[in-house]
Amino acid sequence: MTDTPETPVKPAAPAPRPMGRFARAMDSDVGYAFRRSPVAIISSTVTVIMVLAAIFAPLIAPHDPFNPATLNLLNGLTPPGVPSAFTGDTFILGTDDQGRDIFSTILYGLRISLFVGFAAVTFALVLGVTLGLIAAYVGGWTETIIMRIADIQLTFPSILVAMLIFGIAKGITPIEYRDQVAIAVLILAIGLSDWVQFARVVRGATLVEKNKEYVQAARLIGRSSFVIMGRHILPNVLSPVLVIATISLALAIIAEATLSFLGVGAPPTQPSLGTLIRIGQTFLFSGNWWILVFPAATLLILALSVNLLGDWLRDALNPRLR
Amino acid sequence: MLSFILRRIFQSVLVLLVVGLVAFAMFRFVGDPIDTMLGQERTMEDIDRLREVLGLNKPFFLQYWDFLVRAVQGDLGISYRQGRPVAEIIVERLPATLELALVSGFIALFAGIVLGIFTAIRRDGWAANTIMTVSLIGVSLPTFLIGVLLIYGFGVGLEIPLPFTDATINTGGMPTFGRGDTVDLGWWTTGFLTTDGLRSIILPAITLGLYQMTLIMRLVRAEMLEVLRADYIRFARARGLKDRAINFRHALKNTMVPVITVTGLQLGSIIAFAIITETVFQWPGVGLLFINAIQFVDIPVMAAYLMLISVMFVCINLIVDLLYVAIDPRLRVDGKTA
Numbered sequence: 001m002t003d004t005p006e007t008p009v010k011p012a013a014p015a016p017r018p019m020g021r022f023a024r025a026m027d028s029d030v031g032y033a034f035r036r037s038p039v040a041i042i043s044s045t046v047t048v049i050m051v052l053a054a055i056f057a058p059l060i061a062p063h064d065p066f067n068p069a070t071l072n073l074l075n076g077l078t079p080p081g082v083p084s085a086f087t088g089d090t091f092i093l094g095t096d097d098q099g100r101d102i103f104s105t106i107l108y109g110l111r112i113s114l115f116v117g118f119a120a121v122t123f124a125l126v127l128g129v130t131l132g133l134i135a136a137y138v139g140g141w142t143e144t145i146i147m148r149i150a151d152i153q154l155t156f157p158s159i160l161v162a163m164l165i166f167g168i169a170k171g172i173t174p175i176e177y178r179d180q181v182a183i184a185v186l187i188l189a190i191g192l193s194d195w196v197q198f199a200r201v202v203r204g205a206t207l208v209e210k211n212k213e214y215v216q217a218a219r220l221i222g223r224s225s226f227v228i229m230g231r232h233i234l235p236n237v238l239s240p241v242l243v244i245a246t247i248s249l250a251l252a253i254i255a256e257a258t259l260s261f262l263g264v265g266a267p268p269t270q271p272s273l274g275t276l277i278r279i280g281q282t283f284l285f286s287g288n289w290w291i292l293v294f295p296a297a298t299l300l301i302l303a304l305s306v307n308l309l310g311d312w313l314r315d316a317l318n319p320r321l322r
Numbered sequence: 323m324l325s326f327i328l329r330r331i332f333q334s335v336l337v338l339l340v341v342g343l344v345a346f347a348m349f350r351f352v353g354d355p356i357d358t359m360l361g362q363e364r365t366m367e368d369i370d371r372l373r374e375v376l377g378l379n380k381p382f383f384l385q386y387w388d389f390l391v392r393a394v395q396g397d398l399g400i401s402y403r404q405g406r407p408v409a410e411i412i413v414e415r416l417p418a419t420l421e422l423a424l425v426s427g428f429i430a431l432f433a434g435i436v437l438g439i440f441t442a443i444r445r446d447g448w449a450a451n452t453i454m455t456v457s458l459i460g461v462s463l464p465t466f467l468i469g470v471l472l473i474y475g476f477g478v479g480l481e482i483p484l485p486f487t488d489a490t491i492n493t494g495g496m497p498t499f500g501r502g503d504t505v506d507l508g509w510w511t512t513g514f515l516t517t518d519g520l521r522s523i524i525l526p527a528i529t530l531g532l533y534q535m536t537l538i539m540r541l542v543r544a545e546m547l548e549v550l551r552a553d554y555i556r557f558a559r560a561r562g563l564k565d566r567a568i569n570f571r572h573a574l575k576n577t578m579v580p581v582i583t584v585t586g587l588q589l590g591s592i593i594a595f596a597i598i599t600e601t602v603f604q605w606p607g608v609g610l611l612f613i614n615a616i617q618f619v620d621i622p623v624m625a626a627y628l629m630l631i632s633v634m635f636v637c638i639n640l641i642v643d644l645l646y647v648a649i650d651p652r653l654r655v656d657g658k659t660a
Contacts, residue, residue: 152337155635157594167616167624168348254464261466262601264616281470281602284478292474296467304462 033316040312043305050302054111061104062092075099077283080290094290096279102290105276106298112272113299116186117253123191124252125245128198133229133237135199136206147203150196159255161193166264179267186265190255197244205237239317246310254303273299330643334636339390341632345625346389349399350382393629399622403615408626412608417510418501419600419607423592425523426531426599430592431585434535438542443569445547454543457536465595469529469602473498476525497522499604530599534588541584545577552576579649586642590635 034040053060063070074086080094080102093102131150135143153161166189173181209215210233218228259265260274268275273295280292373379380388392398398408441450460468474480479494502522505515513519549555550573558568597609604610608627615623 148336152340155337155639156632157591160594160597160631163597163612163616164624164628167619170616171348171619171621250462254462258464258466258598261464262598262613264613277467277470281473284470284474287478289474292470296470300459300463300467303464304459307462 030316037312037316039308040316043308043312046301046305047309050110050298050305051114053107054114057104057107057111061101061107063101063104065100065105065108071099073099077288079288080294093294094288096291097283097288102294105271106273106295109271109273109276109295110298110302112183112266112270113253113256113274113302116183116190116256116266116272117249119187120190120194120252120256121245121248123187124194124248125198125241127191128195129202129234129241131195132199132202133206133233136203137210137225137229137233143203146199150199153193154196158193158251159258162189162255162259163262163264165189165192166259170264179269182265182267183270186256186259189259190252193255194248194252197248198241201240201244202237205240206233209233209236243310243314243317246306246313250303250306250310253299253306257299257303273302326647327644330640334640337636338632341629342390342393343386345393345628346386348621348625348628349389350385398626398629401615401620401623403618403620403623408622411611411623412626412630415606415608415611417512418605419593419596419609421513422523422526422530422599422605422607423589423596425527426529427534427589427592428531429527430531430534430538430588433531434538435542435581437535438539439546439569439574441539442543442546442550445543453539457539460532460536463533465529465533465598466602468532469526469599472525472529473602496525498525501606526599526603526605529602530592530596533595534592537588538581538585542577542581545580546573549573549576579646582649583642583646586638586645590638593631593634 034044058064065071072087072089075084075089075091075095076097076099078084078089078091078095078099081090081092082094083090084095091101091103093106095101096105131146135146166185169181169185169188170178173185215228215232218232223232256265256272257274257277260272261278263278266272266275268279271279276295277292277299280295283289283291396409398412400406401408401411404411437453441453444450475493476496477494477498479492481490481492483490497518500522501513502518502520503516504511504513504519513523550569555568555573558572563572593609596605596607597612599605600607600609601613608630611623612627614620615627
């Protein structure tokens with residue numbers, strides 16, 4: 001087949017190569033849907049670029065915004081793309097009042113926003129999936145208590161729950177440690193406010209799975225409940241979890257930005273995008289729009305692309321819509 | 323039917339008791355109340371006396387009961403920060419929040435339903451498509467960002483050059499800070515009676531209502547499209563009824579059931595999201611009070627706000643559930659299983 005000199009009947013057919021993992025993924029149904037959807041390609045590209053920019057922020061950023069030695073107060077409030085009146089330095093997105101390069105602060109802020117978002121969703125996912133599995137598999141009182149708590153929590157908007165947890169955690173922490181643990185508290189608060197979705201979906205799926213033959217077989221050969229839940233049921237209930245995780249990521253990023261904007265989130269020493277917008281708002285009335293607009297635009301693009309990706313994933317993984 | 327109502331009421335009371343427990347635990351365990359109320363100069367006798375007065379030496383559940391009784395009677399403790407009874411502060415702040423929620427709820431409902439119907443009827447028109455695309459951005463836009471952008475656009479203002487002249491027009495000038503002039507009616511302060519007050523509520527109300535508006539709009543559109551495909555609509559068309567009559571008399575009515583439920587539930591989140599809007603616009607309502615309480619770890623205010631908002635939420639959910647049964651006859655038949 002490889003050494004046919006004549007022109008082949010189907011000219012476009014390439015020689016079949018053993019496919020790599022990525023190629024196989026692209027060749028699947030979901031991969032096909034992905035290649036056909038410009039929205040999915042653009043939003044995933046933007047998301048990946050933002051994640052990479054956040055990870056490599058120290059390499060990309062022209063300045064280190066947290067090292068006071070590199071700051072020059074004379075550069076303060078330089079508009080974007082215009083040389084500073086005093087030093088002649090040019091900043092692509094301008095500077096804040098202390099001469100920090102906005103582009104660099106956005107990169108570092110993106111880092112914190114994404115870190116908090118990913119960590120909070122991971123936390124919510126692990127907690128929710130575990131509780132959902134246990135609730136459905138064990139049943140009885142355990143299930144009643146877990147799902148009742150979930151119901152009660154679902155009565156309240158998650159942003160309110162997150163604020164409350166943040167407030168309580170702040171009250172418990174001694175004053176001198178508050179700024180240091182703020183990020184961890186933020187992750188805890190957003191994660192705890194968001195586990196219910198995961199628990200409900202996993203519980204629903206597990207209730208179906210646990211009566212199937214393979215679970216009965218595993219039980220018959222004497223595997224422990226722990227192994228059955230973790231090794232046998234879990235892989236079969238994970239696909240809706242992926243969708244919820246993506247949508248949750250967008251919500252977590254927005255929740256983090258909201259809390260930080262309200263001054264009950266990331267401290268000024270570790271500014272996230274929300275903190276930057278909070279700071280930028282104070283300069284709005286003096287006409288220094290760039291301190292607000294660029295972080296806000298970054299947040300918007302990030303939230304929008306993760307949201308669109310989640311929407312697309314939900315449709316692509318939903319067999320009823322094909 | 324009756325058992326359904328009773329079960330829902332029982333559930334609501336259970337939720338309130340749990341929330342009360344959380345609020346009480348905050349009082350009791352987040353920081354030592356004795357520490358907070360007595361200064362550095364204190365003796366063991368002082369501590370014991372205050373412990374006795376506050377009932378802190380009683381068993382936990384007895385204390386919880388006392389706490390609930392006092393809360394029901396309107397005694398929510400004293401703010402650590404302002405040194406005034408929390409109930410008094412909340413009563414003072416509540417009108418601002420309720421007026422804001424009312425206006426934005428009205429905007430969301432009215433604009434949402436109108437735009438929803440429009441996008442459903444003209445589903446392939448360019449205007450409908452534009453509205454749908456913009457609404458997608460609206461859903462992704464965090465509330466606080468909408469507020470900040472509105473302040474920038476209409477408070478600070480942009481200089482827009484008028485065509486064919488050298489003059490520019492400034493889009494700004496709207497009040498962006500506080501409630502403006504209010505009229506004190508004794509038990510209620512209102513901003514509705516002064517021009518300044520009315521102007522002041524516009525931007526915050528739009529900020530708060532925009533997200534709910536997009537939600538209602540998308541819901542009305544989806545329901546409407548569903549209903550317009552139904553058989554009875556086709557028969558109505560076959561009978562030769564006018565489009566207007568079909569769309570508004572026949573289709574819209576059946577669209578309204580889920581809309582009422584969602585709108586009712588959204589009323590709760592309007593009150594919650596008011597926290598964000600109030601902070602952006604420094605609107606002196608209970609939400610701003612709550613954020614300040616978190617910032618300064620003012621536990622009594624936080625606990626009181628939590629209880630207040632859960633009473634509101636639980637009542638709203640209960641009413642929506644009952645309303646749903648009243649509106650949709652299908653639910654009444656198998657109400658026992660619901």
